[in-house]
Amino acid sequence: MHCVRKITDDVVWVGANDRRLAMFEGVYSVPRGVSYNSYLLTDEKTVLFDTVDKAVTARFFENLAFALNGKKLDYLVITHMEPDHSASVTELLLRYPDVKIICGAKTAVMLGQFFEREFDLIKVNEGDTFDCGSHTLKFIMAPMVHWPEVTMVYDEKDKLLFSADAFGTFGAMNGALFADEVDFDRDYLDEARRYYTNIVGKYGAQVISVLNKVAPLDISAICPLHGFVWRKDLEYYIDKYKKWSAYVPEEKGVLIAYASVYGNTENAAEAVASRLVERGIKTVMYDVSVTPASEIIAAAFRYSAFLFASTTYNMGIFVTMEDFLRDLAAHAIKNRAVAFIENGTWAPASGKLMRGIMETCKDIRFIENTVTLKSSLKASQEAELDALAAALAENI
Numbered sequence: 001m002h003c004v005r006k007i008t009d010d011v012v013w014v015g016a017n018d019r020r021l022a023m024f025e026g027v028y029s030v031p032r033g034v035s036y037n038s039y040l041l042t043d044e045k046t047v048l049f050d051t052v053d054k055a056v057t058a059r060f061f062e063n064l065a066f067a068l069n070g071k072k073l074d075y076l077v078i079t080h081m082e083p084d085h086s087a088s089v090t091e092l093l094l095r096y097p098d099v100k101i102i103c104g105a106k107t108a109v110m111l112g113q114f115f116e117r118e119f120d121l122i123k124v125n126e127g128d129t130f131d132c133g134s135h136t137l138k139f140i141m142a143p144m145v146h147w148p149e150v151t152m153v154y155d156e157k158d159k160l161l162f163s164a165d166a167f168g169t170f171g172a173m174n175g176a177l178f179a180d181e182v183d184f185d186r187d188y189l190d191e192a193r194r195y196y197t198n199i200v201g202k203y204g205a206q207v208i209s210v211l212n213k214v215a216p217l218d219i220s221a222i223c224p225l226h227g228f229v230w231r232k233d234l235e236y237y238i239d240k241y242k243k244w245s246a247y248v249p250e251e252k253g254v255l256i257a258y259a260s261v262y263g264n265t266e267n268a269a270e271a272v273a274s275r276l277v278e279r280g281i282k283t284v285m286y287d288v289s290v291t292p293a294s295e296i297i298a299a300a301f302r303y304s305a306f307l308f309a310s311t312t313y314n315m316g317i318f319v320t321m322e323d324f325l326r327d328l329a330a331h332a333i334k335n336r337a338v339a340f341i342e343n344g345t346w347a348p349a350s351g352k353l354m355r356g357i358m359e360t361c362k363d364i365r366f367i368e369n370t371v372t373l374k375s376s377l378k379a380s381q382e383a384e385l386d387a388l389a390a391a392l393a394e395n396i
């Protein structure tokens, strides 16, 4: 049976949740599921905003048919061509063959690439408007948030911003639709941060650009393609986006990530962690061989300083740490203090090599007190640990 939620008198959510997906995009675990949002506007014309992932098409089409209530579907607006939102476009056209697609020029190219067929298109550019009857839609290009074709849409009557991937979150919605129907800060903010930093985190400049473009709009609600609709406390979430996109830490604190084969490097990392906590400094620790990189990257966007500890392995950085650091650097993290612990039984080299990766990032303040272990931490190194903790404390 259908399961829809009303947003305004004229706009209905017709999306669906997926709690069976193991890995979003094949990379990001989603243990709490994910939603694929689609919205139907009913005016003199009916307009659907995006479709859904192929995993949830059955529920989506039931929802759409119910929301249309026997009306014909006139238009599909495509705000994002990634297949988690566009996979159902051709099936939509089989069911509703008269639908015209409203999209940007880059979207039109991608439509042709994904689906080898002709489409009935109305192409729009930045600032164009489209009249649906009493509602007028305004198109706002949002390149690289998260793909180059992304197009946000502002409904001038209901003051809704259809924001594509921006302002989304991982996590199924479990009956809620609006962020104010859950304890978002307690239950969803971590997943929202993990979603933003891993999906869009590399494109901070482009996110800032579109935040500036939508800033003058009078927005009553933000309708993203994943997760909750925001109709209250918009500034809370927009402020998070401002920080994340500018690579400004949300909190002063130290993220410790370590790779340790036999526990000796971990021992040193914990010894520094204890010293930091004794100083009252917020400290989080992750074993990069155990915790998925997406979680540690999200924490990296949250905290102001990093301590990376790794054994030397085949004359390089331990494999899981090297993979993590390259992933972190690829997400363009910047404006952080960074310290290192290296270990090596015969030729410790991981400190210099880890620093080499972090030197590819901008605005990094390197802490020079690298601690070198020869196989294991020695009692004689207490002063080195104290100095490293003190240097981190001064630089968070």
Ligand code: FEO
Pocket (backbone or CB within 6 Å): 080, 082, 084, 085, 146, 147, 165, 225, 226
């Ligand atoms: Fe949810 Fe970039 O797709």
